[in-house]
Amino acid sequence: MAWWCFASVTPGLEESLAAELSELGVEGRTETGGVLFQAELPVLYRVQLRSRVAARVTVRVGRFRADQYDALATRVRQLPWKRFVHPRQPLVVRATSHQSRLRHRDAVERKVSLAIGDSLKGPRLPGPRPPREPALVVVRAVKDMVDISVDASGDGLHRRGWRKATGRAPIRENLAAGILWRAGWRPGEPLVDPMCGSGTFAIEAACWARGLAPGRGRSFACERWPTHDRKAWQREVSRAGGGRVRTPILAADRSGEAVRDARSNARRAGIHDDVSWEVSTASKLEPPGRLGEGDKPGLVVVNPPYGKRLETGNASRVYRDLGRALRAHWRGWRLAVLVPDRRLLGPLGISGLESETQFRNGGVRVSLAVGLIGDGA
Ligand SMILES: C[S@@+](CC[C@H](N)C(=O)[O-])C[C@H]1O[C@@H](n2cnc3c(N)ncnc32)[C@H](O)[C@@H]1O
Structure with missing residues (x-):
């Protein structure tokens, strides 16, 4: 299944990121602050492992129009959260709102968090504990269109794992x-x-x-998703x-x-x-x-x-x-x-x-x- 993914970068360097992604076989649309592309899991894995320029990758879980908090909650409950978040996994929701009637960031974050919790409810099944690391969900409301994404990166992609010693003003x-x-x-x-x-x-x-x-030399949030495909991941790692x-x-x-x-x-x-x-x-x-x-x-x-x-x-x-x-x-x-x-x-x-x-x-x-x-x- 292909998902809409967004690889972000500091505004100004979008063209460099798009060119790099194209070399990785990913053709996307350049937008302010990043590149939007459609990808199945293996390609998402490839971008995460191999992009040197991207700052973070998120995957869109849903996009819809909503101008009331209850309507927002109803739509959020219907999204496929079980693919990305474990029941009882801690959740961090970050919202921004521009020219939208859902203008209170705190209220949007609370509603979305509760609605995701509702959609993951079910009988408590035996099995591995949920990850301790929180899943990060990003909500953007622009002119009443709501875009909800889940973070696939975890730590920012600039964290390669080698930097311990820094001067006073290192560049990312x-x-x-x-x-x-x-x-x-x-x-x-x-x-x-x-x-x-x-x-x-x-x-x-x-x-x-x-x-x-x-x-x-690092791990990624997408490795903790319930739908993580270990074989495809290993394949991309071995090709990286x-x-x-x-x-x-x-x-x-x-x-x-x-x-x-x-x-x-x-x-x-x-x-x-x-x-x-x-x-x-x-x-x-x-x-x-x-x-x-x-x-x-x-x-x-x-x-x-x-x-x-x-x-x-x-x-x-x-x-x-x-x-x-x-x-x-x-x-x-x-x-x-x-x-x-x-x-x-x-x-x-x-x-x-x-x-x-x-x-x-x-x-x-x-x-x-x-x-x-x-x-x-
Ligand atoms: C902004 S920092 C460079 C940061 C670097 N790009 C990084 O990612 O860590 C500037 C560096 O220039 C060095 N520097 C300043 N004047 C210098 C000079 N005349 N010759 C050589 N190095 C100098 C400083 O010691 C400092 O480490």
Whole structure:
């Protein structure tokens, strides 16, 4: 049976997610904040295990018109909850409402929660205990149309399981992957992150180049569904890896502590030796002789520190120094740089950067600028 599924992502990176899903054989419709697609369980499993860019996947249980709380409860009771929720499993319902008569979020959440409980009632059967983890149900009411979905992911998909040590402003793993997609990076192209912090870009890229599925080391809410198909799951798990592509990757930071943390993250991810690690300021870092014979310039990806999240003193000085270093040592390489304010592209002084993609990173609006590092401004 095919279900409507929604893979979400930070608004701004929907096209990257749609392109990635298409490579996984899933054609969907891009909407604000994600991609809507129809899938049977094996394909849902594949997306969860292998999408690097998605933040979460939900499955639509029902969609109907309702403008009264009792009508809402009646419709919710008729939905196939037994497929997704165990009797007596704890339940968390989160509702949003826009231009709808069901305007009180709390009331919607209470009604839906009670109605799901009613629909799961029945004689108490012997068998395994219900999972302790709550099932998450998401309700969206927009202009009296109600969309009810159940979460298939559990923890956000950015939680790959390798991150323990974080710098002060790590980028989420799925955002890092989305940025690499947006910048057109693919395994095989050399990658350098001169301000690597906890190592997110380098680790994501190295796992990708090794063909390691991002979901290989974690569990998902859909594994706890009463209708979970273990055989189909195992099939997708066994297909989820493979296809290593040799890819030179260099990660550096001026902070020895950051590099130490990044290296222990990389060890947990199983790709430590696929990355060259260096403690260096960006101004001293150069394309290394470590690039192998025949390697062409690749992509410099950089997420410099900025005001709100890190006390940097003078942000424009950081960007000016970075720009100077990039022009001096990295001419001919492509650049993907995150800027909290497009005016900082001025001090960066790299001409021809396109700054189209905007999204939120840890609550801060940022732009992603991509282009070629040439001679000057
Ligand atoms: C926003 S954090 C990068 C976060 C990283 N993308 C992650 O996911 O963890 C910025 C990093 O730049 C480093 N940094 C700041 N100025 C630097 C410089 N001049 N050269 C090298 N690294 C620098 C900081 O130590 C910090 O780890």
